[in-house]
Amino acid sequence: MAQIRVEALDKSFGDFHAVKAASFTVEDGEFLCLLGPSGCGKTTTLRMIAGLELPTAGTIRLDGEDVTMNRASARDIAFVFQLFALYPHMNVRRNIGFP
Amino acid sequence: MSEANTAHSVVEPSPGTRRFAGSLVVLYAVITMIPLLWIVLTSFKSPDDAISYPPKVFFTPSLEGFCNLFTTRSRQTPEFIRTLGPPQGLCDEIARGRNMVVAGPSNYVPRFINSLIIAFGSTVLAVALGTLSAYGFSRFRVPLKDDLLFFILSTRMMPPIAVAIPIYLMYRTIGLSDTRLGMILLYTSVNVSLAVWLLKGFIDEIPREYEEAAMIDGYTRFQAFVKVDAAAGDDRNRGNGDLLPDLRLERVRFRGASDLRQRADGAALHSDHHRGGRAGLACGRRRYDAVSGADRRIHGAPAQALVARHYLWSRSQMSLDTHSSMPRQLRGQNSAARPAGSHRDGDHRRGRRHADAAIFADALFLVVRDHAVRHGDVHHCLEGQE
Numbered sequence: 506m507a508q509i510r511v512e513a514l515d516k517s518f519g520d521f522h523a524v525k526a527a528s529f530t531v532e533d534g535e536f537l538c539l540l541g542p543s544g545c546g547k548t549t550t551l552r553m554i555a556g557l558e559l560p561t562a563g564t565i566r567l568d569g570e571d572v573t574m575n576r577a578s579a580r581d582i583a584f585v586f587q588l589f590a591l592y593p594h595m596n597v598r599r600n601i602g603f604p
Numbered sequence: 605m606s607e608a609n610t611a612h613s614v615v616e617p618s619p620g621t622r623r624f625a626g627s628l629v630v631l632y633a634v635i636t637m638i639p640l641l642w643i644v645l646t647s648f649k650s651p652d653d654a655i656s657y658p659p660k661v662f663f664t665p666s667l668e669g670f671c672n673l674f675t676t677r678s679r680q681t682p683e684f685i686r687t688l689g690p691p692q693g694l695c696d697e698i699a700r701g702r703n704m705v706v707a708g709p710s711n712y713v714p715r716f717i718n719s720l721i722i723a724f725g726s727t728v729l730a731v732a733l734g735t736l737s738a739y740g741f742s743r744f745r746v747p748l749k750d751d752l753l754f755f756i757l758s759t760r761m762m763p764p765i766a767v768a769i770p771i772y773l774m775y776r777t778i779g780l781s782d783t784r785l786g787m788i789l790l791y792t793s794v795n796v797s798l799a800v801w802l803l804k805g806f807i808d809e810i811p812r813e814y815e816e817a818a819m820i821d822g823y824t825r826f827q828a829f830v831k832v833d834a835a836a837g838d839d840r841n842r843g844n845g846d847l848l849p850d851l852r853l854e855r856v857r858f859r860g861a862s863d864l865r866q867r868a869d870g871a872a873l874h875s876d877h878h879r880g881g882r883a884g885l886a887c888g889r890r891r892y893d894a895v896s897g898a899d900r901r902i903h904g905a906p907a908q909a910l911v912a913r914h915y916l917w918s919r920s921q922m923s924l925d926t927h928s929s930m931p932r933q934l935r936g937q938n939s940a941a942r943p944a945g946s947h948r949d950g951d952h953r954r955g956r957r958h959a960d961a962a963i964f965a966d967a968l969f970l971v972v973r974d975h976a977v978r979h980g981d982v983h984h985c986l987e988g989q990e
C-alpha cells in the first residue's frame with residue numbers, strides 16, 4: 506500500500522518563498538495533478554518529494570515513513586524529468602537497467 | 605543521414621569545396637611542421653653546423669649533439685689522451701676528436717624525471733581540486749558565486765614575478781625550496797584557477813537532470829557524478845556522443861524506425877510533434893501511435909512510457925515551434941540551423957497546444973505504462989526479440 510503524504514511543506518530560496526504550507530496526500534493508485542502558472546512551486550514540490558531539494562519546513566512521508574531529510578537514493582520513489590533525462594552514453598536497455 | 609543528399613543542401617559542402625578545404629588543411633599542416641622538422645634536423649648536426657650562419661640545409665649528420673646531452677666530458681692534453689687505450693664507445697671517439705674524454709653520464713635523465721614528476725603531480729592535483737570546485741559552482745547555490753569565481757580568475761591576472769621573491773623566502777623558511785613537493789604545490793596553485801574555469805564550462809553543459817535521475821535511482825551524489833558526468837564527458841570527447849537530447853532526437857527522427865530498431869535494442873521512437881503533436885513507438889512490426897494536441901484522440905493501442913516522456917520533452921522545447929515553418933531538408937540536420945526568434949502569429953496557439961500535450965502526456969504516462977506492462981510489450985520491446 507503506497508502513499509505519499511506531504512504536510513505543511515515550506516521552501517524558501519533566500520527571500521523568495523517558493524512553496525508555502527503545501528499539504529496533500531496521494532493514495533495508492535491515485536492520479537494527482539498539480540496545476541498552476543510558471544514559477545508557482547510545482548516542480549520544487551516534486552523535487553522535494555524526490556529528495557533533490559531539502560524543504561525549509563514540513564514533513565514528507567512515503568508509506569508513513571518520514572523521509573524528509575533522507576537523500577534521494579534512500580527514498581523508494583521515481584521521477585520523470587521535464588527534460589528528457591535519458592543517459593546519452595547508454596543504449597535503451599542500459600538506460601532502463603540503470604543502475 | 606540520407607536526407608542530407610537532397611537536391612541542394614545548405615549544410616553539407618559540395619565535393620569540390622570539400623577537396624579544396626582538405627588541400628588547404630594539408631598545406632597548412634606541412635607549413636606548421638617545418639619548424640619541428642628543423643629542430644629534429646639540427647639535433648643531428650655538429651655544434652659548428654648548428655650555429656653556422658647562413659644556416660646549412662645540407663650537412664654531414666653526426667651524433668655529437670646527443671653525446672653532449674647524455675654525457676659529461678673533460679678536456680685533456682693530446683699527450684694524455686694518447687696514453688689512454690682505444691676509445692670506449694662512439695661518444696668517447698667523438699669527444700677525443702675534440703681533445704676531450706667522456707667523464708660520465710650527464711644529469712639529463714634525473715632532471716627529466718624531476719620534470720615528469722612535477723608536471724604529472726601538479727596536473728593531477730589541479731584537475732582533482734578544480735573538478736570538485738567547478739562541480740560545486742556549477743550545481744549548488746553558492747553565496748557570492750560570481751565574486752568567488754572572479755577571484756579565482758583574478759589570480760591569473762597577477763604577474764608571477766611580483767610574488768616570486770616572497771614565495772622564495774617562505775619556501776626557504778619552511779624547507780620547501782629545492783623539493784619536488786614545493787614545485788608541485790606552486791604549479792598546482794597557479795593552474796587550479798584555469799582548471800576551475802575550464803571544467804565549470806564542461807559541467808554546465810551536462811544537464812543536471814542526468815545526475816538527479818541517477819540519484820533517484822539509488823546513487824549518491826558522488827557516484828552519480830562519476831557514473832554520469834565523467835561518462836558523458838568522456839563520450840563526448842570521443843566524438844560519438846550526442847550529449848544534448850535535442851541532437852539525439854533529431855537523429856532519432858531522421859534515422860527511420862528500421863535503422864534505429866537495431867541500434868536501440870528493439871525499440872524505436874519516432875515522432876513528428878512539430879505538426880499536430882504526434883508521437884509513436886515502433887516495437888518490432890507493431891507500431892503504436894498517439895495523437896494529442898487539438899483533437900486529443902488516441903489512435904491505435906497506447907504507446908509506452910517513452911512516448912509520454914517525449915511529450916514532456918517537446919513541451920520543454922516550445923521554441924521548437926518555429927521549426928515547423930522551415931523547408932523539410934533543413935529540419936533535423938542541425939539544431940543550430942533553426943532560425944531563432946522568427947516568431948509568427950500562430951506560435952501562441954501552437955504553444956498552447958503543446959501545453960495541452962504535456963497534460964495529456966502526464967495522463968498517458970500512467971495509462972500507457974499499465975497497458976504496455978499488461979500486454980508484455982515493454983519486455984518484448986526491450987529484449988529486442990522479433
